[in-house]
Amino acid sequence: MPPTAAAGYELDPKLPIGAQVYGLLKRMIIGLVFKPNEALSEKELALRLGVSRTPVREALIRLAEExxxxVFPQRGTIVSPIRVAEVMEAQFLREALEAAVTRRAAEQPSAALIRDLSRLIDDQHHAANAGRPEDYMPLDDAFHRTISEGTGMPRSWRLIQGVKGQMDRVRFLSLPNKAHLLLLTEQHAEIFKAIETQDPDRAEAAMRHHLKEVLKTIHELASEMPAIFA
Amino acid sequence: MPPTAAAGYELDPKLPIGAQVYGLLKRMIIGLVFKPNEALSEKELALRLGVSRTPVREALIRLAEExxxxVFPQRGTIVSPIRVAEVMEAQFLREALEAAVTRRAAEQPSAALIRDLSRLIDDQHHAANAGRPEDYMPLDDAFHRTISEGTGMPRSWRLIQGVKGQMDRVRFLSLPNKAHLLLLTEQHAEIFKAIETQDPDRAEAAMRHHLKEVLKTIHELASEMPAIFA
DNA sequence: CGCAGCCTTATGCCATGGTAGTATCTCACT
DNA sequence: AGTGAGATACTACCATGGCATAAGGCTGCG
Known part of the structure; x- marks a missing residue:
């Protein structure tokens, strides 16, 4: 049994290892496979993933930036606890960025953007009705990413990605059910309609409303499970 | 003569080397000591700075994120050319972020924030009258940083820093003179007054106006010096 | 029993060696 | 002269070894 099996994930040696490790660790942290405050050592992760410490270290540096x-020099690395203030700041910054991008998207939407968003919402309806949150998350990402990149602002998506990790951990905790997935899809549809009809005010407002969803649950979660909060 | 002297900069071996190399390279890129499209090899930089390739590599990865x-795998690394579209996107995103942060700052400004900003503007007046742009830049950074951190949003400053590098290279090209430094200081003072009097609308508008300065020069610069643009 | 000092163990940080991939240059061949 | 193949010289990427430092346990002293 190869050491990689211990983690339950595999790496493709032909692709850049550092980037793969980064993505893998990020998914495991957001998915709470690695719990907040849990220790993560370079050496042990490298052993379990079957790679050297160098790409693991580089991945941890990138995760530390988010x-x-x-990382505590010479002492160790831990999965960061969920800090309420930090989640709220992330939400605030994401809302500022994505409201601006969505507004611009609604000013001059390309035909390709309209087409892509429309298809994604169809897919989301199916995934939501199937009631499988783990299938829905990539489609949610794709929706927001498409707005950014389809409006000629690829960097905005990179910035958004950098802050949304904090929010995603909270979302994962609240375990969205089928009804919630359908609600999110409805909000996506509202954003889409505003973009399609070239109504910037409505698009911005719809996106702001959509992004405030996380705030509804965070405070009760913090009191329910104090162990994983700061 | 130590190899570090060749670059004209020194590193302190007692402090984290990776972070120092990152800061040093970033300043040299923004200050156009390293010209756009110029090749940067891990090995040569390590040699000239008197450190190993590892911290240099880590610094280049961080710079690549900005x-x-x-970085072209297995081929080489270059200072990125100045891409007009990218500078404009950076300006757009920074404006979205900082407008939101400044608005919040004006809603509930702390006494410490008022005091710190006031002092910084005094310092800026002196530096502007002295007419030395290289002394002014750190004070400009400090002003924007103070608004972010003094409003309890430390992460916003990190995001802003990540995008402003692209803008700073353009600003450096336009070589601000004394009159321009005084203009910037006046704009800072206007932002400050709006925060002090708790006028969010005015604060946001003043910040947006301030951040649009770069856009005035970029297009003429692009046609004047095509060699360093994409 | 309590506390100060050593010592063991672990960590992340930096240095360095080896590898696979890419571009360029040389030279034979047409 | 022009072209294509092979050798060569680079690159960034990954692996690994040695280092200083920080934390926790142990021991001996008060």
């Missing part, structure tokens, strides 16, 4: 892990 | 360098 504050998904906290 | 698109200040372009």
């Amino acid at each position: 504050t998904l892990v906290d | 698109t200040l360098v372009d």
Whole structure:
């Protein structure tokens, strides 16, 4: 049994290893496979993933920039606890960025953007009715990413990705059910309609409303499970 | 003569080397000591700085995330050319972020924030009258940073820093003179007054106006010096 | 029993060696 | 002269070894 099996994930040796490790660790942190405050050592991760410490270290540095892990020099690295203030700041910054991008998208939407968003919402309806949150998440990402990149602002998506990790951990905790997935899809549809009809005010407002969903649950979660919060 | 002297900069071996190399390279790129499209090899930089390739590599990865360098696997790394579209996107995103942060700052400004901003503007007046742009830049950074951190949003400053590098290279090209430094300081003072009097609308508008300065010069610069643009 | 000091163990940080991939240059061949 | 193949010289990427530092346990002293 190869050491990689211990983690339950595999890496393709032909693709850049550092990037793969980064993506893998990020998914495991957001999916709470690695719990907040859990220790993560370079050496042990390298062993379990079957790679050397170098790409693991580089992945941890990138994750530290997103504050998904906290690195303490010469002492150790841990999965960062969920800090309420930090989640709220992430939400605030994401809303500022994505409201601006969505507004611009609605000013001059390309035909390709309209087409892509429309298809994604169809897919989301299916995934939501199937009631499988793990299938829905990639489609949710794709929707927001498409707005950014389809409006000629690829960097905005990179910035959004950098802050949304904090929010995604909270979303994962609240375990969205089928009804919630359908609600999110409805909000996506509202954003889409505003873009399609070239109504910037309505598009911005719809996106702001959509992004405030996380705030509804965070405070009760913080009191329910104090162990994983800061 | 130590190899570090060749670059004209020194590193302190007691402090984290990776972070120092990152800061040093970033300043040299923004200050156009390293010209756009210039090749940067891990090995040569390590040699000239008197450190190993590892911290240099880590610094280049971070710079690549800000698109200040372009890394081509197995081929080489170059200082990224100045891409007009990218500068404009950076300006757009920074304006979205900082407008939102400044608005919030004006809603509930702390006494410490008022005090710190006031002092910084005094310092800026002196530096502007002295007419030394290289002394002014750190004070400009400090002003924007203070608004972010003094409003309890430390992460916003990190995001802003990540995008402003692209803008700073353009600003450096336009070589601000004394009159321009005084203009910037006046704009800072206007932002400050709006925060102090708790006028969010005015604060946001003043910040947006301030951040649009770069756009005035970029197009003429692009046609004047095509060699360093994409 | 409590506390100060050593010592063991672990960590992340930096240095360096080896590898696979790419571009360029040389030279034989047409 | 022009072209294509092979050798060569680079690159960034990954692996691994040695280092200083920080934390926790142990021991001996008060």
